[in-house]
Amino acid sequence: MSTPTILEKIYAQRAKDVELAKSTPGTTPADIAALLASHLAPPLIPLVSRLARNPSTDGNTPSPSLMAEIKRASPSKGPIAPNANAAAQALTYALAGASVISVLTEPTWFLGSLLDLRLVRQAIDTLPDRPAVLRKEFILDEYQIAEARLHGADTILLIVAMLPVERLRALYTYSLSLGMEPLVEVNNATEMQTALDLGAKVIGVNNRNLHDFNVDMSTTSRLVDMVKDRDVILCSLSGISTPADVQLYQAQGVRAVLIGEALMRAPFPSTFIRELLNWPSPSSSSSPQDSDEHEKPLLMISGITIIEEAISFISEEGVDMLGLVFDAQNQNEDSIIDEPNDFARNLAIYRRSDPRYFAPRTFPPSSDPAPWFAAQKRNLLATAVRPLLVGIFRNHTLPEIIHTTAAVKLDLVVLDDSVPLGWIKHIPVPVIRRFRAGTDLRNAEIALPGLHSFVLLEQEKGKDLSAVVDVVGRGEAPGWPMPVILGGALTEESLKEALGTIRPWAVEISIEEGVEESMSPSEMQKLIKVVKRA
Numbered sequence: 001m002s003t004p005t006i007l008e009k010i011y012a013q014r015a016k017d018v019e020l021a022k023s024t025p026g027t028t029p030a031d032i033a034a035l036l037a038s039h040l041a042p043p044l045i046p047l048v049s050r051l052a053r054n055p056s057t058d059g060n061t062p063s064p065s066l067m068a069e070i071k072r073a074s075p076s077k078g079p080i081a082p083n084a085n086a087a088a089q090a091l092t093y094a095l096a097g098a099s100v101i102s103v104l105t106e107p108t109w110f111l112g113s114l115l116d117l118r119l120v121r122q123a124i125d126t127l128p129d130r131p132a133v134l135r136k137e138f139i140l141d142e143y144q145i146a147e148a149r150l151h152g153a154d155t156i157l158l159i160v161a162m163l164p165v166e167r168l169r170a171l172y173t174y175s176l177s178l179g180m181e182p183l184v185e186v187n188n189a190t191e192m193q194t195a196l197d198l199g200a201k202v203i204g205v206n207n208r209n210l211h212d213f214n215v216d217m218s219t220t221s222r223l224v225d226m227v228k229d230r231d232v233i234l235c236s237l238s239g240i241s242t243p244a245d246v247q248l249y250q251a252q253g254v255r256a257v258l259i260g261e262a263l264m265r266a267p268f269p270s271t272f273i274r275e276l277l278n279w280p281s282p283s284s285s286s287s288p289q290d291s292d293e294h295e296k297p298l299l300m301i302s303g304i305t306i307i308e309e310a311i312s313f314i315s316e317e318g319v320d321m322l323g324l325v326f327d328a329q330n331q332n333e334d335s336i337i338d339e340p341n342d343f344a345r346n347l348a349i350y351r352r353s354d355p356r357y358f359a360p361r362t363f364p365p366s367s368d369p370a371p372w373f374a375a376q377k378r379n380l381l382a383t384a385v386r387p388l389l390v391g392i393f394r395n396h397t398l399p400e401i402i403h404t405t406a407a408v409k410l411d412l413v414v415l416d417d418s419v420p421l422g423w424i425k426h427i428p429v430p431v432i433r434r435f436r437a438g439t440d441l442r443n444a445e446i447a448l449p450g451l452h453s454f455v456l457l458e459q460e461k462g463k464d465l466s467a468v469v470d471v472v473g474r475g476e477a478p479g480w481p482m483p484v485i486l487g488g489a490l491t492e493e494s495l496k497e498a499l500g501t502i503r504p505w506a507v508e509i510s511i512e513e514g515v516e517e518s519m520s521p522s523e524m525q526k527l528i529k530v531v532k533r534a
């Protein structure tokens with residue numbers, strides 16, 4: 001008997017691993033099926049349409065899409081980046097414009113795991129147009145496909161060289177039954193024909209022969225003619241590391257490239273990706289570096305409790321956000337909370353008559369990749385509605401908040417840090433969470449994506465800005481400072497300083513009387529001037 005090739009060795013080990021997992025209580029096939037039936041698999045995105053989009057597809061010269069791989073080690077190269085943080089690496093790939101994140105989950109030779117897969121999915125889950133997640137694995141059993149789906153994959157790899165045709169067909173069909181169009185990998189013309197006969201929509205040509213590890217970059221080029229005029233997305237896999245590699249494949253009609261090692265070794269993966277694929281720099285409306293430079297912060301006037309005051313402010317020029325206080329324990333005759341219908345009626349009349357609501361947008365909302373909070377801010381800034389009505393709730397129950405939000409037609413709701421996090425998903429408008437900057441903010445879930453849309457940091461009297469500087473500097477993702485609304489006890493000096501360092505996208509000035517942070521009308525006017533001149 002000849003010595004087994006590396007592919008055969010991995011196959012044998014993986015077959016054992018699968019048998020062990022299947023016989024372990026808690027992860028039996030019946031367990032996985034029950035978990036899927038309990039809706040515990042996160043929602044899928046379709047591979048084919050996601051592969052059709054990348055940062056260059058809006059322009060005239062679309063380039064191939066990127067399938068970016070998380071690969072700590074490989075049997076041919078040994079350790080590549082053994083200490084890589086899969087989640088952070090995936091987020092970097094996603095923000096650089098990858099259409100697919102490929103996650104090696106094989107533990108023995110590639111140092112991957114299902115935990116990596118799950119963490120990658122979690123790390124990119126709140127992006128507006130997240131990449132698809134590929135379980136890169138030696139799949140020989142339906143069990144691994146169910147597992148992939150449960151742990152957040154959108155697609156799986158099927159290696160033609162590793163499977164008898166009948167097995168391949170069964171696994172392909174099973175994957176489709178879970179909603180996942182697989183990436184089918186081939187290495188020569190015979191395997192390509194098998195993939196085409198299968199009806200595969202996404203076929204990857206591996207330039208690396210998995211039996212002997214030889215990399216031949218012309219493997220892809222030799223097979224492109226077989227998919228011409230077919231409804232197939234052709235991808236090239238392995239050994240790709242230069243713009244010339246990509247350009248050659250692009251000219252031959254290759255629609256996606258899968259890259260592992262070169263990305264894992266790149267000191268600056270986003271720059272590397274942009275150069276490799278010749279993608280444009282992110283447009284200025286979403287780039288964290290240059291966008292905020294000339295952006296004036298929005299002015300939020302808050303602390304309004306009575307109808308007349310609110311209405312007079314709504315028609316006043318230059319107020320971008322109006323904070324209406326709804327206090328369940330402190331009501332008076334004209335309070336908005338007592339007469340929400342009066343207020344809503346007046347508001348509707350006003351909004352119908354104000355041309356600002358119908359003004360064309362000055363810029364379309366960008367679709368460049370951005371993390372959660374940057375995207376929320378970008379989308380809000382792109383709306384023409386001004387002033388935005390913000391409800392500040394005190395001592396209310398969730399149903400009361402929901403009712404008032406609808407009755408008054410609020411655009412946003414402010415919730416205190418102490419309110420249960422679970423409420424946020426039940427409130428029908430974006431939520432601003434308020435944190436007091438005088439307290440220890442390190443453990444507060446300020447930059448946790450996916451729940452609240454905005455963060456209001458309230459400065460406390462006599463404290464310096466360091467707590468806020470910290471939050472902004474830690475950022476929401478590498479290279480993306482945390483966008484904040486700055487409020488609370490501000491002085492002319494501290495506000496000027498903050499506009500230069502923290503660069504809040506909005507400043508809240510409270511006119512509420514009798515609270516700790518209240519200030520004189522002249523102080524308030526000074527602050528407003530500082531914001532307007534910024």
Ligand SMILES: O=P(O)(O)OC[C@@H](O)[C@@H](O)c1c[nH]c2ccccc12
Pocket residue numbers: 069071136137138159185206237238239240258259260261262
């Ligand atoms: O690191 P590279 O040379 O960019 O290659 C990535 C990818 O193609 C490779 O990891 C791969 C292709 N097919 C596979 C099958 C199993 C494991 C790994 C692979």
